[in-house]
Amino acid sequence: MGGLINSLEFLADSLRRLIEGLKITYKYFLKEPIYTVNYPLTIKSAFSRWRGKVRVRDFNTKETIYKRTEYLINSYNLPPCVRGCPANVDARGYVMLAGENNFLKSLKEETINNPTAFCFGNLCTAPCETSCSRGVQDHKPISIRLIKKAISEYNIKNYYQSKETLKYTIIGPLTDKRIAVIGAGPAGIAVAHRLLRFGHKVDLFEKYHFCGGYLNSGVAFFRLDKDLMNKEYENLITFTENGRIFYNIMIISSEQKEKYNKVISLEEIDNNFKSQINYVGTNLDPVGLVFDELEEKYDAVVIAAGATKPRKLNLKNSEKVNLIQAEWFLEDWNTGVRSYKIGKEVVVIGGGGTGIDAARTCKKVFSDKVTIVDILAREDIPVSEEEKVEAEEDDGIEFICQVMPFEVVVDEKNNIKGLKVAKCAYGPVLPNGRRKIIRTNEEFVIPCDTIILAVSRDIDIPFAPKDIVGPRGEIVVDGYDVMVNGFVYRFGQTSRPKVFACGEACYGPQPAIVALASGNRTAEKVNFFLTGQNPPIISEEYLKILGPLNVNKIYKKAVSF
Numbered sequence: 001m002g003g004l005i006n007s008l009e010f011l012a013d014s015l016r017r018l019i020e021g022l023k024i025t026y027k028y029f030l031k032e033p034i035y036t037v038n039y040p041l042t043i044k045s046a047f048s049r050w051r052g053k054v055r056v057r058d059f060n061t062k063e064t065i066y067k068r069t070e071y072l073i074n075s076y077n078l079p080p081c082v083r084g085c086p087a088n089v090d091a092r093g094y095v096m097l098a099g100e101n102n103f104l105k106s107l108k109e110e111t112i113n114n115p116t117a118f119c120f121g122n123l124c125t126a127p128c129e130t131s132c133s134r135g136v137q138d139h140k141p142i143s144i145r146l147i148k149k150a151i152s153e154y155n156i157k158n159y160y161q162s163k164e165t166l167k168y169t170i171i172g173p174l175t176d177k178r179i180a181v182i183g184a185g186p187a188g189i190a191v192a193h194r195l196l197r198f199g200h201k202v203d204l205f206e207k208y209h210f211c212g213g214y215l216n217s218g219v220a221f222f223r224l225d226k227d228l229m230n231k232e233y234e235n236l237i238t239f240t241e242n243g244r245i246f247y248n249i250m251i252i253s254s255e256q257k258e259k260y261n262k263v264i265s266l267e268e269i270d271n272n273f274k275s276q277i278n279y280v281g282t283n284l285d286p287v288g289l290v291f292d293e294l295e296e297k298y299d300a301v302v303i304a305a306g307a308t309k310p311r312k313l314n315l316k317n318s319e320k321v322n323l324i325q326a327e328w329f330l331e332d333w334n335t336g337v338r339s340y341k342i343g344k345e346v347v348v349i350g351g352g353g354t355g356i357d358a359a360r361t362c363k364k365v366f367s368d369k370v371t372i373v374d375i376l377a378r379e380d381i382p383v384s385e386e387e388k389v390e391a392e393e394d395d396g397i398e399f400i401c402q403v404m405p406f407e408v409v410v411d412e413k414n415n416i417k418g419l420k421v422a423k424c425a426y427g428p429v430l431p432n433g434r435r436k437i438i439r440t441n442e443e444f445v446i447p448c449d450t451i452i453l454a455v456s457r458d459i460d461i462p463f464a465p466k467d468i469v470g471p472r473g474e475i476v477v478d479g480y481d482v483m484v485n486g487f488v489y490r491f492g493q494t495s496r497p498k499v500f501a502c503g504e505a506c507y508g509p510q511p512a513i514v515a516l517a518s519g520n521r522t523a524e525k526v527n528f529f530l531t532g533q534n535p536p537i538i539s540e541e542y543l544k545i546l547g548p549l550n551v552n553k554i555y556k557k558a559v560s561f
Contacts, residue, residue, distance in 0.1 A: 090113070116233065119232065179530075184213055185212060192243065194538075210226070212233060218354060253465075303502075311455050317407060343450040344366075373401075
């Protein structure tokens with residue numbers, strides 16, 4: 001009997017919410033947008049694919065976003081865009097606030113779970129847009145990423161021009177716990193920032209002389225203002241005196257100590273570097289710091305190193321020539337070394353984000369003709385259509401898809417003359433969900449004098465203790481799959497209690513938003529390890545959206561062994 005009553009109550013509640021939704025739709029459907037925001041905020045000339053204004057319509061009210069029924073609060077239901085984002089960023093909240101022309105509050109809503117809004121406004125793969133219900137209803141999702149980019153650029157440029165910073169507060173009780181975070185990429189910054197807000201002390205160690213990790217060294221110069229990104233990242237650590245950054249430090253193992261040129265101790269660092277931002281080594285010669293010393297002297301250590309080792313490709317004649325790795329080429333260019341010699345006709349193997357960035361950099365700086373080859377069909381290459389179209393229309397890059405490279409064509413002096421490929425076709429679906437690639441007998445040569453490889457990256461963390469490293473080089477941590485119901489379930493603790501890991505160190509190459517989400521969850525697990533308490537609530541308004549609080553419910557269940 002009780003089950004029947006509950007079912008009827010659920011049905012009545014669903015009908016009531018449907019009627020409320022129809023009333024809101026009727027009320028706002030015919031109204032003009034309250035505000036219209038132009039994006040870009042300044043534009044010299046519209047390019048051919050420009051879609052005009054980003055129109056943010058006030059299709060929600062605060063009541064529809066913040067005042068939820070008891071059923072929704074106590075369930076795991078989330079708005080599609082929030083569920084689709086690995087970091088569960090409140091897209092509906094900040095889009096609505098942007099539509100009200102309240103850019104600063106909109107940015108604060110975004111930065112609750114994604115403090116690096118400027119960077120992700122430019123680079124995010126926008127899984128929230130894939131999940132956006134407006135894409136089903138109107139066949140075009142809300143431009144969530146572009147709105148993020150607009151509000152972050154507006155605020156950051158205005159704040160940093162006046163030498164101010166975006167304000168963050170410490171929400172937890174201050175502790176004397178010290179955490180070392182290795183790597184200043186999106187995962188490392190996320191875990192460090194959240195731990196600082198929880199009230200702990202954090203030292204961030206980075207081998208480069210800038211923050212951002214692979215997003216800074218491996219992303220093309222024309223896609224992102226690296227100086228602004230660096231300022232945004234540094235501010236996330238230096239908003240409190242408990243946060244310090246140490247650049248140009250390479251973490252090494254005890255076995256590497258004898259082979260390294262210069263090794264520094266934590267005692268020397270504490271005695272000689274008193275600022276919040278410190279350059280310990282030089283740009284081209286970072287100093288070494290032994291991992292065992294971090295584990296011994298800090299209350300917790302978080303490994304947030306990215307998967308930056310380029311994967312090689314076994315091609316016939318490849319041993320006779322110099323094949324360039326796209327990751328090293330982009331790092332070489334972005335760090336100012338610029339030692340690679342690039343020819344006039346370039347072929348890039350791999351059409352992902354790194355391959356497109358390398359191809360466009362070559363075309364803008366070095367080459368007359370650049371071709372991207374990929375084994376997948378063009379529509380299956382895992383980058384946005386916008387990136388592909390920009391490469392084709394803005395830079396004149398040609399995509400040759402569904403081909404398999406297998407031989408480098410060389411002359412008698414072993415100079416590269418071309419790349420021989422075979423056409424491929426899709427076969428049946430394999431057990432892993434991917435389509436089988438079938439090579440055909442149709443072969444042809446693509447003329448070129450330079451070949452760049454961009455076929456993925458591997459995890460390479462030589463300083464990690466061997467007992468926490470898995471078969472693929474990954475750091476083995478507790479938890480579950482990468483994504484379940486919109487949440488990152490790996491919490492980052494290794495078999496060594498004081499050692500944690502997050503981001504690509506655990507998963508391998510993933511979109512940056514997954515690394516950031518992993519950093520958020522690992523920060524919560526580190527806090528629980530140090531204090532025995534669930535993490536403080538970062539935002540009461542965000543709590544009203546997700547319920548009290550789905551993340552905390554799942555987290556509490558996961559860590560209460």
